[in-house]
Amino acid sequence: MLHVSVSKRRPAFSLEASFSAPLPGVTALFGRSGSGKTTLINLIAGLLAPDSGEIRLGDRVLTDTRRGIAVAVEQRRMGYVFQDARLFPHLTVEGNLRYGEKRAGAAPPVIGFEEIVALLGLATLLQRRPRQLSGGERQRVSLGRALLSRPRLLLLDEPLASLDVERREEVLPYLVALRDRLSVPMVYVSHDFEEVLRLATHVVLLDAGRVLAHGAVSEMSLDPQLQHIVGPDLVGAVLEGVVTRLDAQRGTAELAVGTGALQVALRDVPLGARVRLQLLARDVILATQPIQGLSVRNALASTVIAIADDEFGGVLVKLDVGGALVLARITHAAREALNLQPGDAAWTLVKAVSTRGHAFRIAPG
Amino acid sequence: MHDLPSAAELDALRLSLDVAVRSVAFTLPLAVLAAWVLTRVRFPGRMLLDALVHLPMVLPPVAVGYTLLLLLGVHAPLGAWLDRHFGIVLPFTTAGAALATAVMTFPLMVRAVRLSLENVDRGLEDAARTLGATPVDRFVSVTLPLMLPGILAGAVTAFAAGLGEFGAVITFAANVPGVTRTLPLALYTAMQSPGGDALALRLAVLSFALGLLGLLVSELLVRRVRRYLGA
Numbered sequence: 365m366l367h368v369s370v371s372k373r374r375p376a377f378s379l380e381a382s383f384s385a386p387l388p389g390v391t392a393l394f395g396r397s398g399s400g401k402t403t404l405i406n407l408i409a410g411l412l413a414p415d416s417g418e419i420r421l422g423d424r425v426l427t428d429t430r431r432g433i434a435v436a437v438e439q440r441r442m443g444y445v446f447q448d449a450r451l452f453p454h455l456t457v458e459g460n461l462r463y464g465e466k467r468a469g470a471a472p473p474v475i476g477f478e479e480i481v482a483l484l485g486l487a488t489l490l491q492r493r494p495r496q497l498s499g500g501e502r503q504r505v506s507l508g509r510a511l512l513s514r515p516r517l518l519l520l521d522e523p524l525a526s527l528d529v530e531r532r533e534e535v536l537p538y539l540v541a542l543r544d545r546l547s548v549p550m551v552y553v554s555h556d557f558e559e560v561l562r563l564a565t566h567v568v569l570l571d572a573g574r575v576l577a578h579g580a581v582s583e584m585s586l587d588p589q590l591q592h593i594v595g596p597d598l599v600g601a602v603l604e605g606v607v608t609r610l611d612a613q614r615g616t617a618e619l620a621v622g623t624g625a626l627q628v629a630l631r632d633v634p635l636g637a638r639v640r641l642q643l644l645a646r647d648v649i650l651a652t653q654p655i656q657g658l659s660v661r662n663a664l665a666s667t668v669i670a671i672a673d674d675e676f677g678g679v680l681v682k683l684d685v686g687g688a689l690v691l692a693r694i695t696h697a698a699r700e701a702l703n704l705q706p707g708d709a710a711w712t713l714v715k716a717v718s719t720r721g722h723a724f725r726i727a728p729g
Numbered sequence: 730m731h732d733l734p735s736a737a738e739l740d741a742l743r744l745s746l747d748v749a750v751r752s753v754a755f756t757l758p759l760a761v762l763a764a765w766v767l768t769r770v771r772f773p774g775r776m777l778l779d780a781l782v783h784l785p786m787v788l789p790p791v792a793v794g795y796t797l798l799l800l801l802g803v804h805a806p807l808g809a810w811l812d813r814h815f816g817i818v819l820p821f822t823t824a825g826a827a828l829a830t831a832v833m834t835f836p837l838m839v840r841a842v843r844l845s846l847e848n849v850d851r852g853l854e855d856a857a858r859t860l861g862a863t864p865v866d867r868f869v870s871v872t873l874p875l876m877l878p879g880i881l882a883g884a885v886t887a888f889a890a891g892l893g894e895f896g897a898v899i900t901f902a903a904n905v906p907g908v909t910r911t912l913p914l915a916l917y918t919a920m921q922s923p924g925g926d927a928l929a930l931r932l933a934v935l936s937f938a939l940g941l942l943g944l945l946v947s948e949l950l951v952r953r954v955r956r957y958l959g960a
Contacts, residue, residue, distance in 0.1 A: 411858070436858075437855075437858040437859060438858050438860075438861050438862055439861075440859075441861075442859060443859065443860075444856070444859035446852070446856060448852070450850075450852050450853055450855075452853060452856075452857075452871060453958050454874040454875060454957070454958050463857070463862075464861060467862055467866070468861060469861070509860065510859070510860070513860045519859075
């Protein structure tokens with residue numbers, strides 16, 4: 365467990381954050397720019413000292429202002445992948461990779477040099493200088509360098525933010541592989557919910573220097589405070605399901621979600637794989653009775669749990685769909701027309717293609 | 730102009746190079762220390778130290794040489810102590826010429842090193858910390874290599890300036906041929922001597938050539954190192 369409870373005041377900004385992150389796992393610090401995510405991760409790393417507070421990793425106290433404990437950065441055993449990679453320009457890629465390894469001391473190795481090079485595809489780059497690398501390559505080296513220092517916790521500050529879409533797609537699978545194959549605990553700063561979706565097990569919602577909520581990703585996806593950060597178009601329940609049927613030709617799969625089944629557009633996942641997907645609330649249609657002749661592939665029996673106005677002039681309806689919770693966004697007019705009340709039965713309609721790009725395979729367990 | 734150089738010219742050249750090299754060797758580590766303290770350490774009186782370091786730059790060189798005599802002359806407090814305990818005498822010696830040159834060129838060196846230190850990305854040092862590097866380790870493995878272009882530029886500039894130091898050398902180390910008569914001193918002496926015009930001209934040309942060579946070498950070196958560092 366990572367316990368963080370800190371406060372830090374700066375001229376234009378104040379941070380007051382308290383949360384626990386279960387480890388191993390990937391905990392995302394999620395919020396908009398300026399919400400304090402980088403300050404928070406720098407406090408965890410020890411690069412910044414809090415005005416008051418406590419940071420504990422497992423049974424080891426790293427910072428405790430009341431008892432005057434402040435473990436130096438170089439002794440915290442935390443790997444840090446910076447947004448701008450920060451490779452040493454006077455060393456080759458191999459020199460950079462070995463830098464942390466040489467200083468890891470007696471810590472037990474997480475992964476060997478050869479495996480890291482193989483895992484991150486760095487074999488052909490070893491003798492190059494950082495200035496000769498692309499942005500994506502630099503981040504991969506930065507990742508490898510941090511891992512070779514045998515960290516107990518890996519901190520990543522928006523490692524993909526400075527990359528274009530293609531580079532991001534190039535590096536993301538490596539991060540996923542790290543999470544799945546190495547089970548190195550990670551704290552991952554991001555302002556992109558899709559990254560959170562693909563990588564995180566837990567998320568801490570940050571806004572204006574305060575923690576709004578924290579918990580498992582699926583639970584947080586239903587938290588009304590999330591819409592405050594992502595806006596109405598990116599609100600949506602995050603569900604997990606198992607692939608029970610595949611239609612490779614049509615590029616669709618059937619997922620067992622809750623007690624029901626969901627048809628989704630999904631490729632390249634085998635039978636039995638666990639998949640995480642986000643159903644964007646704006647793509648969910650509600651009906652008070654079953655309708656025939658629709659292109660929509662999913663018409664699921666559900667029960668209205670709660671209805672509430674959202675911040676953006678619409679209405680968010682929370683529904684129980686065979687044990688899984690789903691959000692739907694409708695207009696006030698629609699709510700009145702359908703006369704929806706909590707406890708009502710309704711049909712939840714979801715287009716199979718609505719989930720394209722929002723369905724990801726996750727490792728078991 | 731096409732005669733072989735005389736012994737006097739060779740001596741002057743040899744001495745100038747000797748004194749300038751010793752001067753740089755002596756001041757370089759001190760300059761790095763001073764640059765570090767002035768840039769990274771906060772303490773009361775920092776501004777005063779900064780001013781002291783730069784003093785030789787604004788004082789008349791003869792005044793600097795005279796001050797050195799007051800401190801390190803054979804009968805002066807520090808000078809007598811050095812003589813009695815270590816047998817070290819500085820006035821009228823090549824070592825003394827080197828010291829006078831070192832003091833005069835120290836501010837130049839500190840400025841160049843300081844600039845290079847200020848230009849080192851602290852973010853890289855932070856990265857080194859997260860990888861387990863202690864302060865001294867960080868300095869040696871990350872900061873110093875990145876300061877190299879600046880340090881080299883400072884060293885060569887100080888070397889070139891040291892070749893030309895006159896006032897402090899002649900006042901502190903005197904004008905002993907073969908011992909402290911560096912190029913500028915030899916040129917001055919030649920001008921004062923009857924029939925020394927030809928020699929003076931040759932020494933002047935030599936000084937110009939050395940100065941130019943020094944600057945070119947400095948520029949080339951710095952470019953090479955910058956490229957190596959990926960700037």
